[in-house]
Amino acid sequence: MKQMPRWVGSFKGLALLGLIACDPVHSNDIAALGGEAPGVSKGPMHRPGQPCTVCHDGAIGDPPAFSVAGTVFETPSSAQGADGVTVTMVDSSGSSHSATTNAAGNFYLTPQNWTPVYPILSVTVAAGDVGAIMHSQISWSGSCGWCHVKPAGPSSPGHVSLMLDDGGTPP
Amino acid sequence: MSEQERHRPSRRRLTSMNEKTCPPIVLAALLLLGCDVPSSTAQFTEQVPDRASFPDVAQAMVAHCGTLDCHGTPYRNMRIYGNTGLRWLATDQTLNPPCTTSAEVDQDFDSVVGFEPEAMSAVVAQHGANPDLLTMVRKARGIESHKGGTVMKPGDDLDTCITSWLADNTQTSACQRVGPATTPPPLPGTEPACEPGP
Numbered sequence: 001m002k003q004m005p006r007w008v009g010s011f012k013g014l015a016l017l018g019l020i021a022c023d024p025v026h027s028n029d030i031a032a033l034g035g036e037a038p039g040v041s042k043g044p045m046h047r048p049g050q051p052c053t054v055c056h057d058g059a060i061g062d063p064p065a066f067s068v069a070g071t072v073f074e075t076p077s078s079a080q081g082a083d084g085v086t087v088t089m090v091d092s093s094g095s096s097h098s099a100t101t102n103a104a105g106n107f108y109l110t111p112q113n114w115t116p117v118y119p120i121l122s123v124t125v126a127a128g129d130v131g132a133i134m135h136s137q138i139s140w141s142g143s144c145g146w147c148h149v150k151p152a153g154p155s156s157p158g159h160v161s162l163m164l165d166d167g168g169t170p171p
Numbered sequence: 172m173s174e175q176e177r178h179r180p181s182r183r184r185l186t187s188m189n190e191k192t193c194p195p196i197v198l199a200a201l202l203l204l205g206c207d208v209p210s211s212t213a214q215f216t217e218q219v220p221d222r223a224s225f226p227d228v229a230q231a232m233v234a235h236c237g238t239l240d241c242h243g244t245p246y247r248n249m250r251i252y253g254n255t256g257l258r259w260l261a262t263d264q265t266l267n268p269p270c271t272t273s274a275e276v277d278q279d280f281d282s283v284v285g286f287e288p289e290a291m292s293a294v295v296a297q298h299g300a301n302p303d304l305l306t307m308v309r310k311a312r313g314i315e316s317h318k319g320g321t322v323m324k325p326g327d328d329l330d331t332c333i334t335s336w337l338a339d340n341t342q343t344s345a346c347q348r349v350g351p352a353t354t355p356p357p358l359p360g361t362e363p364a365c366e367p368g369p
Contacts, residue, residue: 119319135266136255138238139238139240139319140241140319141240146240147238152264153261154258154259154260154264155257157239157265158264171269
C-alpha cells in the first residue's frame with residue numbers, strides 16, 4: 001500500500017485548526033467589540049465594560065482565560081470605573097471568592113483563582129459602607145458585560161455601578 | 172401421497188401470490204398512506220396546564236431560568252420575562268417596576284405552553300405523569316444537554332413546583348421557596364406601583 005506523504009497529515013491538522021479558528025459567531029462577537037481605546041494598551045486597564053470572556057476564553061491563540069471578570073463603574077451613566085471596589089461572589093456549591101477592582105474599575109479572576117460552579121447565586125459590590133446586591137443569579141456567563149450593557153433598558157440593567165447617578169445606592 | 176407432497180402445491184401457490192400479487196398491493200397501500208393528508212379544516216387543540224396557578228411557577232422560573240444570560244434574552248425560543256431579567260414593555264427596566272407584571276406572566280405562560288404543544292398536551296392528558304416528555308424538563312433536569320447545566324433534580328423545590336403545576340396540583344409553597352428571596356424596593360424616583368400576576 002502506498003504510504004501517504006507526511007505533509008498530508010500536517011495539512012489535515014492545519015485544516016482542522018483552521019476550521020476551529022473560523023467560528024463566525026465568535027469572530028463576530030470579537031469584531032463587535034471594536035478596537036482598543038486610544039492611549040490604552042492591552043492589559044488590566046483595557047476595555048472597561050466589555051464582556052471580557054469573549055476573548056479571555058482560554059482558546060488557542062486567545063489571551064489568558066478568565067473565569068469571572070467585569071467592570072464596576074462609579075454610576076450607571078459614568079464612564080469612570082470605580083477603583084478599589086470589592087466584588088464578592090458565592091456559587092451554587094457554597095464556594096465564595098472576592099476580587100478588587102483596579103483604577104479602570106476592572107476585576108478579573110482566572111480559573112486558577114476560582115472556578116465557580118454555576119449558577120453563581122450571589123454577587124455584591126462594596127466599597128466602605130456603600131454597596132449593592134445583585135438581585136438575580138448568574139446562570140453561565142463569566143462576563144458582567146454580557147448582560148450589563150449600557151444603556152439600561154428592557155433587556156439590560158445597565159452598567160454595574162456602586163452608586164446611582166443621584167448619589168443613592170442601587171436597590 | 173405423503174404429508175409433505177400434499178402441502179407442496181399450496182406452498183407453491185402461496186409463493187406465487189407473494190411474488191406477483193403482494194408488491195402491487197403493498198405499493199397501493201403505501202400510495203394510499205402517502206395520500207393521507209389532514210383535512211384542511213382539522214385543528215389541533217392544545218391541552219394546557221392551569222393558568223391561574225402559574226404566577227408562582229413563573230416567578231420560580233424567572234429566578235432560575237430567566238436570567239439575562241439564559242432564557243431572559245430575546246434570542247431564546249423559550250423566553251422568560253420577569254422583574255429581575257428581561258422586561259416585556261420597552262419602557263420597563265430591571266426592577267422597575269419591581270414585580271413581574273401580569274403581562275409578563277402571560278408571555279411566560281404562552282412561551283412555556285407554546286414551545287412543544289403536542290408534548291405539553293400529552294403531559295397534561297397524563298396528569299403530569301411523564302413530565303420528561305417536555306424538552307424544558309429534560310434540559311432543566313440535566314437529562315439532555317443544557318447550556319445552563321442541571322438546574323433541578325426530581326423532588327427538589329423547583330422540580331416540584333414545575334411538575335406539580337403540570338400535574339394540575341401546583342405546590343405553591345415549593346414555588347415560593349425557590350422564587351426571589353426578597354422583593355427589591357423600587358428604584359428612587361421610579362414608579363413604585365407593583366403589579367404582580369395573574
